[in-house]
Amino acid sequence: MTSATLNLISSSKPISQGAEAAKSPPMLIKHRFKKKYRHESLDTTLTKARVAGEARLLLRCLKSGVNVPQILMVDASEGVLGIEWIEGQCVRKLLPGGEEPEEGREVFEEAEQSTLDASNPLRAYRITIDQLLGLIGTELAKLHKADIIHGDLTTSNMMVRHPSSFSPSKESGVPTELVLIDFGLSFVSTLVEDKAVDLYVLERAFASTHPDSEPMFASVLNAYAKVLTTKEWKAIKTRLDEVRMRGRKRSMVG
Amino acid sequence: MDSFTFPHFPCDKSTAHFALFRNVENAPSLRQRIVKVSTMPVPVGDSGARREDEVERDAVNFAFIDARLITSRTHLRTAIHQALLASVTPGAMRTRGVHSEILFNLNPTNNITESFKNFGLSDKSTSLLVVRIGPGASSFPSAASCHSAPRPVLTHEQIQSQVRELMKDAVIGSIVPLDDPEQGLASVTDWGAVKKLFKLNTEPAVKSLAGKPEEEHVVVDKIVTSAVAMKSVMQ
Numbered sequence: 001m002t003s004a005t006l007n008l009i010s011s012s013k014p015i016s017q018g019a020e021a022a023k024s025p026p027m028l029i030k031h032r033f034k035k036k037y038r039h040e041s042l043d044t045t046l047t048k049a050r051v052a053g054e055a056r057l058l059l060r061c062l063k064s065g066v067n068v069p070q071i072l073m074v075d076a077s078e079g080v081l082g083i084e085w086i087e088g089q090c091v092r093k094l095l096p097g098g099e100e101p102e103e104g105r106e107v108f109e110e111a112e113q114s115t116l117d118a119s120n121p122l123r124a125y126r127i128t129i130d131q132l133l134g135l136i137g138t139e140l141a142k143l144h145k146a147d148i149i150h151g152d153l154t155t156s157n158m159m160v161r162h163p164s165s166f167s168p169s170k171e172s173g174v175p176t177e178l179v180l181i182d183f184g185l186s187f188v189s190t191l192v193e194d195k196a197v198d199l200y201v202l203e204r205a206f207a208s209t210h211p212d213s214e215p216m217f218a219s220v221l222n223a224y225a226k227v228l229t230t231k232e233w234k235a236i237k238t239r240l241d242e243v244r245m246r247g248r249k250r251s252m253v254g
Numbered sequence: 255m256d257s258f259t260f261p262h263f264p265c266d267k268s269t270a271h272f273a274l275f276r277n278v279e280n281a282p283s284l285r286q287r288i289v290k291v292s293t294m295p296v297p298v299g300d301s302g303a304r305r306e307d308e309v310e311r312d313a314v315n316f317a318f319i320d321a322r323l324i325t326s327r328t329h330l331r332t333a334i335h336q337a338l339l340a341s342v343t344p345g346a347m348r349t350r351g352v353h354s355e356i357l358f359n360l361n362p363t364n365n366i367t368e369s370f371k372n373f374g375l376s377d378k379s380t381s382l383l384v385v386r387i388g389p390g391a392s393s394f395p396s397a398a399s400c401h402s403a404p405r406p407v408l409t410h411e412q413i414q415s416q417v418r419e420l421m422k423d424a425v426i427g428s429i430v431p432l433d434d435p436e437q438g439l440a441s442v443t444d445w446g447a448v449k450k451l452f453k454l455n456t457e458p459a460v461k462s463l464a465g466k467p468e469e470e471h472v473v474v475d476k477i478v479t480s481a482v483a484m485k486s487v488m489q
């Protein structure tokens with residue numbers, strides 16, 4: 001079995017080192033493998049739909065001013081989405097407790113490991129934890145203002161651009177930006193419920209990954225609230241409290 | 255003369271030769287030639303086509319793109335790549351050839367006529383990006399047609415200079431390096447026209463950068479390049 005896109009994948013190293021590579025932006029290829037056990041045409045349809053969905057949501061984010069990687073190629077029939085390579089680090093690794101190696105991720109991080117300041121990985125990014133949490137809140141507020149629900153908010157699905165690959169605008173005051181990634185489960189919704197659940201999912205992810213996460217998540221919400229109107233924030237905050245209650249009840253029942 | 259190479263495609267289409275022409279003087283007559291060629295009977299088999307028809311077809315067998323609507327090297331590269339991808343994916347082509355497919359991919363809607371009108375050559379065009387898809391050294395023996403193809407008798411440079419001569423025969427104008435800071439694409443792009451065509455003036459990403467043209471151009475380029483890349487799955 002061969003196709004142009006599979007050729008591209010099998011050779012991605014050589015191509016990116018080619019003479020022309022300097023002029024074309026580095027690309028991350030996200031490949032959804034076909035599942036052998038599923039009915040083939042059904043599988044192709046599902047794979048296509050997921051790639052299409054992720055691409056559409058990325059474009060909507062770009063138009064709404066939400067920081068996401070730009071799209072560079074789509075081959076839906078092969079289940080391939082090519083996006084801008086973000087030079088930087090995922091937020092999980094930059095916050096306390098997130099450094100535990102996770103299986104299958106070594107390849108990605110190998111190169112960066114050595115350049116990281118082990119005691120405080122954020123130093124290389126020239127921002128404080130509070131500034132980082134602020135960036136997260138602001139970006140999520142922009143996302144929700146555009147009625148986009150991420151669907152899988154975790155600190156792994158956010159990246160911080162390395163200052164060396166970022167030219168800051170004059171007034172932003174930070175030498176980097178936060179980039180949201182992984183829109184595979186995203187959808188469009190105006191419902192307060194969906195936005196509240198989106199935030200709750202992130203709250204749970206913070207709690208399970210980063211020790212003493214409560215004040216951190218509070219800082220995220222603080223920055224989030226600042227971008228919304230008082231009315232918008234009140235509705236979402238009230239609903240978030242309800243969602244938390246439901247979550248607690250569910251875990252008591254088991 | 256400039257080129258993109260795509261070694262993952264079959265060798266007969268693994269290179270896109272292109273040049274930016276400025277001060278183009280013969281847009282109306284060139285456009286007439288293209289129209290004429292497009293209405294010529296399509297050759298059936300080997301004997302169907304008249305020899306002079308074939309020569310004329312080859313002489314204007316390029317994608318002529320209005321350079322004012324191209325925002326970056328990556329924008330152009332993405333449109334060419336997605337057109338090539340369509341040309342090797344069964345049932346994916348929306349137009350008759352890979353060159354017209356490039357124009358189709360650049361357009362924000364699925365209307366083919368409109369894509370030629372927006373991005374193609376018009377009588378008033380003075381800055382053109384001229385593209386020819388052609389052979390190059392493919393590194394994939396598995397890619398179709400590379401098996402049987404004889405080893406390239408011409409080097410990349412030789413092919414390139416042949417294509418350059420063909421382009422210069424077709425277009426009266428001056429070739430400028432794409433990245434030339436004064437004469438290159440950066441001085442040609444009409445950002446107002448791009449924003450209007452893609453209806454970006456009301457989008458938050460663009461509105462929030464009013465008065466900051468440099469930052470706005472980066473964002474607009476990202477949006478239109480992404481739109482081209484995802485055209486095949488656009489709603």
Ligand SMILES: Nc1ncnc2c1ncn2[C@@H]1O[C@H](COP(=O)(O)OP(=O)(O)OP(=O)(O)O)[C@@H](O)[C@H]1O
Nearest residue numbers: 028069083084085086087090108156157181182184
């Ligand atoms: N554009 C990018 N640039 C650089 N690294 C990226 C980019 N996109 C993703 N990554 C890295 O790859 C990891 C996985 O990417 P992503 O979350 O998009 O894929 P996924 O298949 O949905 O993974 P999972 O479901 O396990 O979260 C990210 O956590 C990040 O470290």
Ligand SMILES: [Mg+2]
Nearest residue numbers: 156157181182
């Ligand atoms: Mg992920």
